[in-house]
Amino acid sequence: MTNRLLQDLNEAQYAAVTTAAGPLLVIAGAGSGKTRVLTRRLAYLLQQRLAHPHEILAVTFTNKAAGEMKSRVEALMGGPVPEMNVSTFHSFCARLLRIEAQHLGFNSHFTIFDDIDSLTLVKNCIKELGFLENQFPSRAQQKKISDAKNKLISSEKFAEGASGYFESRTAAIYRLYQNRLRAFNCMDFDDLLVNTVLLLRENETVGNKYRSRFKYLLVDEYQDTNHVQYLLLKHLLGEHHNICVVGDEDQSIYGWRGADISNILNFEKDFPGARIIKLERNYRSTRVILRTASAVIKNNALRKEKTLWTDIEGGEPVQLLLVDSAEEEAARVIETIGYHHNGQDLKETVILYRTNAQSRPFEEQLRRHDIPYQIVGGISFYERKEIKDLTAYLRMIANPRDDISFERTINYPRRGIGAKTISDVTELARQNRVTYYEIARKSGNLPALAGKDKRFESYVALIEKYRALKDTTPVDILIQDLVEDLDLIAVLLEEDKVTGPTRVENIEAFIEGAAEYARAEAEPYLDKYLAEISLFTSVDQYKDIENKLTMMTIHTAKGLEFDNVYIVGLEEGLFPLQRAITEPAELEEERRLFYVAATRARKRLFLSSATTRFRFGEVESIPSRFIREIDTDLLEIRDLRTMRVYTPEQTVFSGKKHEQLSGVHYEYEEDELMREGRIVQHPTFGRGKIIKAEGFGESLRLEIMFSGIGVKKIMAKFAKLKVIG
């Protein structure tokens, strides 16, 4: 009898599904049936009774992917598999820590700081230490701290390795930040991973407990794991070596967040005896689309050679739209969508962009034409002010030690507690080494807060009321009552006549979300609900709703596929981003990002590029180098400025390069002269020698050593340089 789990698999897929024991690396090219392999593999482990559901841990990148994987496995197994662990790294860690928190000096009601909370705390720390915000911008400091954590460098270790003015101060900020989080009984996103690793590594009992529990580990999107995640896997792996990771180094796009591409490149070294299986046959895209993606990605040096192929012959040429401005781009793209998708379901079409800010002109056009759409990501629902304010209350209720949530809620809605009083509270809390909430509770006994104690009392009474209810009242009811107690609806409507109603709608949607959760959960109480919503990802909100166009960043689109894909804003400085142009490693990541974007498409791919784009001030744009890397016979160029169309045949036949068609001169010849070793004449600095040249054309940057002046970094397009030797 044939095993239906092994039907319809190609040879490589079959091997990936059935190779159960030992380390296994599955290199899964875009569209190569990865999800099918993953779900069949899990079902196969269960079917062959190699493991009980609770002995399997599968980690995915988003909650949505986890949910889908689980339901597909259940469909294959013909029934629910409730005990199988399928989750993201972060939510797996959060759940584990909820159980084991006391071993780390946290209590199990700890709350999770999102990016905004964490930034607020960093700001507070910088202020408290008396450092200047312009010398130590909070965002940059936050990033440094996060980078350190991703490499498992503690604040103590960071301080040891720190040298000089800036680093030693960053170390101080890091230390204070970490101490505060601990005092608040809070963890940021990075802490969830770091603390789990520390616990598994340093607490033998806990470590052994989890090591003996999981017999099979499965990791999706391995190319985007960071060092801490890698260590987490190492520490979860017990006697057995049954770890299967699936990934594609060409799709690694989270380097900026600490993802370490060497995890996948070094898998064989890290896990001796590893078997490698490559899935190279693509079932998704037309040959034209694959060739386009490959033409760009092959310019990267850091990759394992791999060739995707498909049986899907030919396909429509890739259309390149050339336009004047960002507004024009939006108008023409929407027009093209209307033209091509007459009668088709809009859910099969997506507009992908490099940065969230690019969505605006498209939104305007879509509204104007009354086309239904959804934007995934951007300012997430949970980051909206009214939602943030409400969740800050919920967090105070779950965990009153959280000073950041205290600050956010103490005077909203207004209770007559202003900046002065809050700084008094801060001061008192520091002196007495207690939390802000503790000060609020004792305000009656504190002379410094004389006269204000009634205001604090009503706040404390409110928090305490809900603290008493939180473990027994379903979370949606709790939130509803809280909103009423705060009179939040009236406050919002009063506050701003224009945005008020929308904000009220958002509050209502939030309550509805909680109600949905309450219906699905056996114990729908606050603590768990908060943990869940703080780990929502931006794709988690994506639903392929009938007849709605979708827009999102390329990062968010990872793992999704559509019939029609529009990649917009293909200009130097935007895609690739300006800062990537001079950094080879970052440029390669941008290229992978293009690769991910293009391979989302099944049938049709459209690219667009504008000549001018408003960023800070007006900026002339030139088409992205990625366009030039695509073979001309794949492209149909529609120059919407001149209303000229160049088919692939014409382009090839006339031997024209597309940079000429687009009317942009790249001025290679000039570039050729501006190379290292050349002597140039500068109007103010005089004679100098080029010691470094990066970029090309408009973005050519030079480092020039001027005699008697020193090294200057110069943008070639602004400096009136003359080559004299």
Added chain:
DNA sequence: GGTCGTCCTGTTTTT
């Protein structure tokens, strides 16, 4: 204590 206006900076992607 609250509000309004001005100046300044900083701009990528997200768990």
Added chain:
DNA sequence: CAGGACGACC
């Protein structure tokens, strides 16, 4: 161009 920080004023 937008959002935050800060200072002036009510």
